[in-house]
Amino acid sequence: MKRLVAISNLSALLILIGFTSCKKEQFVGPDVESIYGNLVITETLSHDKPNGVDFSLGEQVNFAGKFNISADIKLEINGLTSNAAYVTNTTSSDLAADGINWDGSSQATFFKSEFCEIILTFAASEDTLRDTVFVLNTKDFSSEGYLLNNFETDLGFSAVGNTNTSVSERQSFPIAAAEGQFYYTIAGDEQGGNYWLGAIRFVGLRDSIGGIFSNDEIYFNAFYYGQDLPGTRSIIRLIEDEDGDGNEDERWEFSFYPTDPIWSKNSFKFSDATVAGAESDGVLNPSNIMQIDITLSTDGSTSTSSPSHGYSIDFPIITYGAPL
Numbered sequence: 001m002k003r004l005v006a007i008s009n010l011s012a013l014l015i016l017i018g019f020t021s022c023k024k025e026q027f028v029g030p031d032v033e034s035i036y037g038n039l040v041i042t043e044t045l046s047h048d049k050p051n052g053v054d055f056s057l058g059e060q061v062n063f064a065g066k067f068n069i070s071a072d073i074k075l076e077i078n079g080l081t082s083n084a085a086y087v088t089n090t091t092s093s094d095l096a097a098d099g100i101n102w103d104g105s106s107q108a109t110f111f112k113s114e115f116c117e118i119i120l121t122f123a124a125s126e127d128t129l130r131d132t133v134f135v136l137n138t139k140d141f142s143s144e145g146y147l148l149n150n151f152e153t154d155l156g157f158s159a160v161g162n163t164n165t166s167v168s169e170r171q172s173f174p175i176a177a178a179e180g181q182f183y184y185t186i187a188g189d190e191q192g193g194n195y196w197l198g199a200i201r202f203v204g205l206r207d208s209i210g211g212i213f214s215n216d217e218i219y220f221n222a223f224y225y226g227q228d229l230p231g232t233r234s235i236i237r238l239i240e241d242e243d244g245d246g247n248e249d250e251r252w253e254f255s256f257y258p259t260d261p262i263w264s265k266n267s268f269k270f271s272d273a274t275v276a277g278a279e280s281d282g283v284l285n286p287s288n289i290m291q292i293d294i295t296l297s298t299d300g301s302t303s304t305s306s307p308s309h310g311y312s313i314d315f316p317i318i319t320y321g322a323p324l
Contacts, residue, residue, distance in 0.1 A: 045129035055104035055139035072123035081114035104139035145319035161198035178223035187310025210286030224258035251277035267323035
């Protein structure tokens with residue numbers, strides 16, 4: 001009798017173990033449907049600035065929108081007056097929870113006080129969401145670094161040229177400025193060769209640039225608007241006064257060709273500058289820079305038969321840690 005009870009107890013234990021081993025385990029990780037399912041927009045695109053955003057006060061536009069899956073998205077913001085653009089790519093299923101926002105930054109020319117179109121697209125879907133926002137006041141980018149000038153007044157710089165310089169002046173027409181109301185245009189006439197046609201000069205800079213940052217972390221930034229004139233060259237010259245006597249001891253430069261008739265933002269690391277002209281210790285020390293010249297020059301290797309050269313420039317600024 002005892003043997004039968006023992007066998008019965010053993011059978012019950014085996015049955016219990018069998019039921020336990022067949023119990024479904026809880027899945028750890030995201031739902032497969034949330035990764036590979038079809039996109040469903042559960043909350044359309046919106047933002048928290050229906051009455052406009054004032055970037056000058058440090059405000060930002062915070063976006064909201066929900067989807068049933070975590071989707072690769074592209075958010076575009078286009079200024080309807082300035083043609084400025086801001087684009088960001090990210091992955092999200094909840095824009096608000098993921099902190100998707102816009103602080104007034106742009107990829108090229110600055111935004112102005114204007115209506116902006118907001119476009120949200122998906123990498124794996126043809127759905128497109130749209131909205132608008134009005135910029136009441138723009139972001140103050142002068143606090144992003146050491147602003148050489150914004151050309152809103154005649155102060156803080158000088159213009160130098162020669163008999164071949166045809167234009168060297170602040171303008172607000174015929175194009176809109178990259179920032180503010182005014183920009184600077186410099187132009188000249190010279191056939192071929194490598195000629196200097198003028199410059200915008202900033203002086204009294206010694207001990208104003210540099211600090212704790214290395215040359216890999218210091219950037220010269222400016223907006224250029226070309227005139228579709230091949231051979232037009234802009235040389236940025238950094239002139240050092242190493243002993244504080246007010247005289248040039250070393251000159252560094254970098255250059256490029258601003259020919260496209262559209263505002264474009266250009267940035268150059270100080271570490272990319274090459275020594276030219278006077279040379280002392282062969283080391284660029286930003287704190288010793290006493291003068292910066294933004295020149296108009298020609299490049300005989302690419303010049304066409306036309307002798308005209310020129311460009312417009314706006315908002316030259318030195319930034320630290322990252323380009324503007």
